[in-house]
Amino acid sequence: MSVDLAPLVPYFSDLRGGRPLAALTGAGVSAESGLPTFRGAGGLWEGRRAEDLATAEAFANDPVKVWRFYEWRREKVRAARPNEAHLAFARLEGVLPRMTLITQNVDGLHQAAGSRRPIELHGNIMRDRCRGCGTVTAAAPAPFATLPPRCPLCSELLRPDVVWFGEVLPAGSWHEAETAAEGSAVFLVVGTSSVVAPASSLGLLAARAGAHLFEINPEATPIAPLAEGVFRTSASEVMSAIANALGAR
Numbered sequence: 487m488s489v490d491l492a493p494l495v496p497y498f499s500d501l502r503g504g505r506p507l508a509a510l511t512g513a514g515v516s517a518e519s520g521l522p523t524f525r526g527a528g529g530l531w532e533g534r535r536a537e538d539l540a541t542a543e544a545f546a547n548d549p550v551k552v553w554r555f556y557e558w559r560r561e562k563v564r565a566a567r568p569n570e571a572h573l574a575f576a577r578l579e580g581v582l583p584r585m586t587l588i589t590q591n592v593d594g595l596h597q598a599a600g601s602r603r604p605i606e607l608h609g610n611i612m613r614d615r616c617r618g619c620g621t622v623t624a625a626a627p628a629p630f631a632t633l634p635p636r637c638p639l640c641s642e643l644l645r646p647d648v649v650w651f652g653e654v655l656p657a658g659s660w661h662e663a664e665t666a667a668e669g670s671a672v673f674l675v676v677g678t679s680s681v682v683a684p685a686s687s688l689g690l691l692a693a694r695a696g697a698h699l700f701e702i703n704p705e706a707t708p709i710a711p712l713a714e715g716v717f718r719t720s721a722s723e724v725m726s727a728i729a730n731a732l733g734a735r
C-alpha cells in the first residue's frame with residue numbers, strides 16, 4: 487500500500503534547501519525489529535510494574551531483580567536489527583542539510599542503521615554506568631556471569647545507563663532536543679504514545695514555535711490534535727516513503 491505524502495510535500499523543497507527537520511522517535515519505531523513497545527498489547531509494562539523495575543528505588547531495593555529484567559531486554563536488543571524506518575532516518579541525513587534525530591529509544595538501532603548522532607534522551611541499554619564513580623562503559627557482548635555487577639574501578643554497583651522514572655534527563659541532551667524542536671521547520675513525532683514527559687512536550691514546543699507538526703503512528707496519541715497531518719500506518723512505510731520522495735538512497 488503506497489503512502490499519500492500530500493500533507494508533507496509542500497515542505498520538501500524547504501527541507502532540501504536547508505530548512506531544519508527534527509524528529510522524535512519512540513518504541514514503535516523499533517517494534518518492527520521485534521522489540522516490544524512499553525504500553526499497549528504485549529508491551530513491557532503489561533503485567534509488570536515500572537515502579538518495581540525502572541526506578542532508582544527499585545534498584546536500591548533489589549538490584550538483582552532489576553538486572554535480570556535488563557539482561558533479558560539486552561538479549562532482545564543484541565538479536566535485533568534496524569528496520570526500514572531506522573534505515574530511512576539514516577538515509578535522510580544524507581540528503582537533508584539540517585536534520586536532528588531525537589530518540590527515547592535505548593536500543594541503539596538508530597546508530598546501527600547509520601544515523602550519525604541521534605540525541606538519546608533516555609540513555610542506552612547497551613552501556614553500563616557506575617552508581618558510584620559514574621564511569622560509563624559499553625556493555626559486554628554477553629550477559630554478566632554474576633549479578634549484580636560491580637564497577638571494576640570503585641566496586642560500587644553498575645546500573646544500565648538509562649534514565650529511570652523519577653530521574654532527570656541528561657541536561658545537555660534535553661537542551662539540544664528542545665533547541666532542535668523549537669528551531670525546526672518540520673517536526674515529526676514517530677512511534678511514540680506521547681505520554682512520557684518531558685519528551686512528550688517536544689511536539690508542543692515545536693508547534694508553538696511555528697513548526698509544521700506531523701504524527702506517524704497507527705494509533706492517535708495526545709499530540710494528534712496539534713498535528714497539521716497524521717499518518718496512521720507504520721513508521722517503516724511512512725519513513726521509507728518520505729526518504730524515497732526526497733531522493734535519499
Ligand code: APR
Pocket residue numbers: 511512513514515517518523524525526529590591608676677678679680681682702703704705707719720721722
Ligand atoms: N510504527 C509506528 N508506531 C507504532 C508502531 C509502528 N510499527 N507500532 C506501535 N506503534 C506506536 C503505538 O501505537 C504507540 O503509540 O508506538 C507507540 C509506542 O508507545 P509506548 O509503548 O508508550 O513507547 P514510547 O512512547 O516510546 O514510551 C516512552 O516510556 O516506558 C518509558 O522510557 C520508556 O522511552 C520510553 C517512554
